Amino acid sequence: MQDLTEQILELVRLTSTDLPQDVEHVLRQAVESEEAGSAGRGALETILKNVELSRANSTPICQDTGTPIFYVYYPQGWSTRKLRAQIESAVAQATARAYLRPNSVDSLTGKNSGNNLGGGYFPTIHFEEVEGDRLTIELILKGGGCENVGAQYSLPFGRAEGLPLQAGRDLAGVRKVVLDAVYTAQGQGCAPGILGVAIGGDRGSSYYASKEVLFRQMDDTNPNPELADLEQRLTEEANQLGIGPMGFGGKTTLLGTKITSLNRLPASFFVSISYMCWAYRRRKMVWEDGAVSYS
Amino acid sequence: MRQINLPIDDETIRSLKVGEPVLLSGVMMTGRDAVHKWMVDTFIKKTRQPSDDDLKVYEAIKPLLNGSVIYHCGPVVAGLDTKAYRFVAAGPTTSIREEPFQGDVMRHFNLKGVIGKGGMGARTLAACQEVPGVYFHAVGGAASLIAQTVLKVLGVYKLDFGVPEAMWVIEVKDFPVVVTMDAHGGSQHAVVEQHSKEVLEKLLSQA
Numbered sequence: 001m002q003d004l005t006e007q008i009l010e011l012v013r014l015t016s017t018d019l020p021q022d023v024e025h026v027l028r029q030a031v032e033s034e035e036a037g038s039a040g041r042g043a044l045e046t047i048l049k050n051v052e053l054s055r056a057n058s059t060p061i062c063q064d065t066g067t068p069i070f071y072v073y074y075p076q077g078w079s080t081r082k083l084r085a086q087i088e089s090a091v092a093q094a095t096a097r098a099y100l101r102p103n104s105v106d107s108l109t110g111k112n113s114g115n116n117l118g119g120g121y122f123p124t125i126h127f128e129e130v131e132g133d134r135l136t137i138e139l140i141l142k143g144g145g146c147e148n149v150g151a152q153y154s155l156p157f158g159r160a161e162g163l164p165l166q167a168g169r170d171l172a173g174v175r176k177v178v179l180d181a182v183y184t185a186q187g188q189g190c191a192p193g194i195l196g197v198a199i200g201g202d203r204g205s206s207y208y209a210s211k212e213v214l215f216r217q218m219d220d221t222n223p224n225p226e227l228a229d230l231e232q233r234l235t236e237e238a239n240q241l242g243i244g245p246m247g248f249g250g251k252t253t254l255l256g257t258k259i260t261s262l263n264r265l266p267a268s269f270f271v272s273i274s275y276m277c278w279a280y281r282r283r284k285m286v287w288e289d290g291a292v293s294y295s
Numbered sequence: 296m297r298q299i300n301l302p303i304d305d306e307t308i309r310s311l312k313v314g315e316p317v318l319l320s321g322v323m324m325t326g327r328d329a330v331h332k333w334m335v336d337t338f339i340k341k342t343r344q345p346s347d348d349d350l351k352v353y354e355a356i357k358p359l360l361n362g363s364v365i366y367h368c369g370p371v372v373a374g375l376d377t378k379a380y381r382f383v384a385a386g387p388t389t390s391i392r393e394e395p396f397q398g399d400v401m402r403h404f405n406l407k408g409v410i411g412k413g414g415m416g417a418r419t420l421a422a423c424q425e426v427p428g429v430y431f432h433a434v435g436g437a438a439s440l441i442a443q444t445v446l447k448v449l450g451v452y453k454l455d456f457g458v459p460e461a462m463w464v465i466e467v468k469d470f471p472v473v474v475t476m477d478a479h480g481g482s483q484h485a486v487v488e489q490h491s492k493e494v495l496e497k498l499l500s501q502a
Contacts, residue, residue, distance in 0.1 A: 039314060039316070039473050039483075042316065042473070043434050046434040046437050046440060046471065047434060047436065047437060049437075049440055050434075050436065050437040050438065050439050050440040053439045053440055053443070054384075054438075054439040057439060059371075059383050059384055059438075059439045059442070060371050060383065060384040060438055060439065061384075061436060061438060061439065062384065062386055062435075062436040062438045063368070063369060063370050063371045063384040063385050063386050063438040063442075063459075064369065064386075064388065064438075065371070098371050098372070098373045098383045098384075100371075101369065101370075101371045101384070101458065101459060102457065102458050102459070103459070105457065110329065110456075110457075111457070112456075112457025112458065112459070112460070114457075114458075143436075144388075144389075145388060145389040145412070145413070145435065148389065163492070163495065163496060163499065164496060164499055164500060165499055172502060176499055179495060179498055179499065180495070180499075183491055183492065183495045186413070186414075186484070186487065186488055186491070187412070187413050187414065187435075187484070187487070188389050188391060188412075188413040190412070190435035190436050237498050240494055240498065241491040241494050241495060241498075242487065242490050242491055242494060243487055243491050244487070246412065246413075246432065246434060246435055247413060247414065247484060247487055248432070248473070248475070248483065248487070249483070249486070249487045249490075277435070277436060278436060279436040
């Protein structure tokens with residue numbers, strides 16, 4: 001079996017230091033919508049300068065290089081045990097080269113492992129066997145600030161006091177809790193953010209799916225027309241909240257919303273929201289016919 | 296843009312108003328979750344006994360913090376093996392997690408400011424009025440850019456907390472921030488939250 005450690009190390013470097021074009025494009029559009037001289041516009045201009053600098057110098061866009069979440073789609077015959085070892089080796093090397101911050105902390109002792117490994121759950125790796133000869137590895141680096149403002153609602157959901165929030169088990173209810181989550185996050189998740197939303201599942205599968213959907217492209221359209229409409233409406237309405245870049249106030253609170261659904265139990269109706277910061281670091285590597293390509 | 300040198304005097308602090316962009320220069324220290332808990336448990340509420348190392352570090356950081364600012368940051372640092380430390384990426388972390396501690400830490404160490412992101416709450420705002428102090432908001436995620444304003448790493452304390460959680464003493468030049476909480480009770484975060492709440496109420500009342 002081919003050793004892909006070097007190629008995976010490059011995937012990590014690219015993800016941490018080079019923001020994808022589709023994300024940079026929407027950030028550039030957002031600058032134009034903010035008032036000249038406003039703090040919100042200033043924040044976006046700083047963000048774009050930082051994106052260019054990180055790419056040119058090959059340094060992390062954000063110091064919180066987050067949880068590395070890998071999705072590996074492998075052809076029959078590859079060993080997931082060996083692939084895991086290669087990914088772990090690449091992650092440790094990327095940490096030594098300062099592409100990643102040492103981020104793996106023992107929850108009981110508080111000790112940082114120093115190399116982003118530890119306990120078998122760090123980094124996060126999902127494996128799925130696929131047909132054909134092509135091996136694909138997708139990586140997202142998800143920082144702690146935005147992970148902390150993620151939320152899961154069990155519908156029906158209502159707030160007893162304060163906001164008039166009554167959300168039922170339908171898309172109208174989904175809309176309400178998603179808006180509540182964006183309001184609650186304020187600028188804490190490094191707005192402008194991108195939402196990954198999963199409707200249904202159990203608590204675990206629902207959160208998983210809310211992260212998987214973040215691998216979609218910024219400008220794609222949901223094949224389900226009802227969800228496509230809701231994605232657009234939620235982004236527009238969230239931007240009416242006026243939270244703005246960094247929570248400074250302004251028109252750009254969300255850059256986009258991506259929604260997926262999965263089957264649920266009759267008794268359960270979860271809505272899971274993963275908030276991704278503007279430093280939307282996700283990349284893909286393909287290994288086919290002995291050659292690697294990145295996007 | 297207005298340039299301010301650290302340490303900062305009270306008159307300068309009181310002259311700063313919400314919305315004002317500022318470039319900071321001078322010596323400051325990073326400190327986040329583990330550091331704030333350690334400071335409060337060991338030296339302010341004294342719920343745990345200090346070790347000899349704790350006492351040594353305490354004496355060393357007191358003059359560094361007096362009149363200066365603390366930066367909520369867990370940097371990416373190169374040169375860990377040779378101790379020729381260099382900041383590679385150093386944007387702010389979310390400040391609200393320090394809300395239970397920050398006011399007490401500001402008063403205890405005479406901290407004139409906090410740099411972070413996302414803003415802080417009523418307890419820190421009260422401490423800003425008392426000490427006096429301000430909250431400087433840096434741009435979250437602008438880590439490569441901010442690292443370029445770090446001229447030198449002067450030292451590090453409590454590296455056993457881990458690289459992100461240690462206290463890094465740094466000299467910065469023209470570190471870009473915006474005042475979002477001032478010494479007069481002004482908070483941009485409270486204003487934005489109130490406005491967004493009103494909009495949300497309207498949106499929730501629609502089908």
